[in-house]
Amino acid sequence: MIQQVTRGIKISIETNFEGTFYKNYRVHFAFGYQITIENQSKDSVQLTSRFWKIKDALNRTEIVEGEGVIGKKPVIKPGESHTYKSGCLLTSPFGAMSGFYSMINFTTTRKFRVTIPSFKLSAPFALN
Numbered sequence: 155m156i157q158q159v160t161r162g163i164k165i166s167i168e169t170n171f172e173g174t175f176y177k178n179y180r181v182h183f184a185f186g187y188q189i190t191i192e193n194q195s196k197d198s199v200q201l202t203s204r205f206w207k208i209k210d211a212l213n214r215t216e217i218v219e220g221e222g223v224i225g226k227k228p229v230i231k232p233g234e235s236h237t238y239k240s241g242c243l244l245t246s247p248f249g250a251m252s253g254f255y256s257m258i259n260f261t262t263t264r265k266f267r268v269t270i271p272s273f274k275l276s277a278p279f280a281l282n
Contacts, residue, residue, distance in 0.1 A: 158271040162195025163230075163257065165270055171277045172241060182243045185275040187251070191228070191268075192235040197261040200229045201236070206253040206270075211246035229260075247277035 156167045172184035193199055206218040221227065228236040242251065252272035258265050 156271050156273045158269060159194065160268045161266055162193065162197075163199065163255075163268045164190075164192040164194050165255075165268065166190040166192070167271070167273050169273060169275055171275075174277075177243075180245060182245060183247050183249075183275075183277055184241060184243055185249070186239060186241040187273070187275075188237060188239045189223075189270075190235050190237040191230060191255070193230040193232055195259075196232050197259050198229060198231045199257045199259055200227055201255050201257050202227055202265075203256040204253065204270075205256070206251055208242055208244075208251050209249055210244040211248040214245065223255075242275070244275060247279070249275040251275065 158165050167187055167189050169185060169187045172186050174181055174183055201223060203221050204223055208216040224238050224240055230236050250272055253270040254267045256265060257268055
């Protein structure tokens with residue numbers, strides 16, 4: 155498990171390999187990840203958007219940005235957490251993801267970024 159705390163917001167990530175399949179005449183490697191966003195601060199916060207940088211072993215980079223996570227903009231009170239599952243496709247059996255969440259602090263009304271630490275994606279059959 156990968157974990158990191160930014161401004162009192164703890165991000166925990168677990169990954170898993172989902173399998174391979176063909177799409178557009180190419181093999182793709184499917185990975186899933188579960189992220190828990192825990193509010194360890196004293197203020198309520200809301201996740202408003204996300205930014206992902208997804209790299210595969212061939213050094214291809216895909217940028218994904220958008221509002222919320224899986225269609226939600228969760229409000230996370232002090233001591234509470236929000237967990238969600240998502241996934242991505244790579245054209246190689248190895249890769250990595252990193253990024254940030256944009257959030258707003260309800261007490262100060264200030265916007266801030268929470269770092270999503272870099273985490274590796276790897277198909278177990280490709281490991282020695």
